[in-house]
């Protein structure tokens with residue numbers, strides 16, 4: 229078990245500094261070339277891997293170029309065109325609804341506020357935060373996906389379980405200038421080293437400050453159970 233720094237703020241800053249060193253090019257891994265494509269890709273990525281989303285959107289974005297294209301397609305056609313994505317039937321409906329709302333209520337533009345974005349079908353706070361950050365350069369929150377959720381708990385940055393509550397804890401302790409990058413750094417570390425089923429603590433750059441480190445710790449703080 230590593231020894232966390234005295235305050236959660238210091239712990240968060242140390243985590244950010246070390247992971248910046250480890251992953252200097254950390255960024256979003258979804259492919260897109262405009263705000264609409266970003267929004268669609270993020271909606272599709274819920275409970276699906278970014279790799280799979282990128283495979284499917286490579287063709288999808290050739291056929292669907294405007295909000296009207298989504299609005300005018302049938303849900304069945306959209307579901308077929310995103311086949312291979314988790315919950316493709318539901319998400320086909322979301323994409324049609326998003327196209328309709330953007331055409332009818334936002335003059336064909338992807339909205340730039342949290343409330344307008346979360347009013348769109350299939351768009352929660354996490355998706356809205358990604359679109360605001362990467363589509364509009366507006367950073368007003370921290371994206372908490374499954375990696376951020378797990379690592380924040382393992383590293384002792386929060387004891388909460390729900391993403392919304394974890395985000396509020398993180399907003400208190402992560403420097404505002406790092407709100408966007410914090411997510412990408414934790415995702416990279418979660419994928420490379422600190423996985424859901426196994427954590428490679430030996431050699432991890434956070435081992436000495438991580439209270440879940442397996443050296444002599446028997447508890448994975450993400451689950452609260454023994455490793």
Ligand code: SF4
Nearest residue numbers: 422427429432435438
């Ligand atoms: S790999 Fe181990 S030491 Fe590193 S952050 Fe994950 S649980 Fe902590």
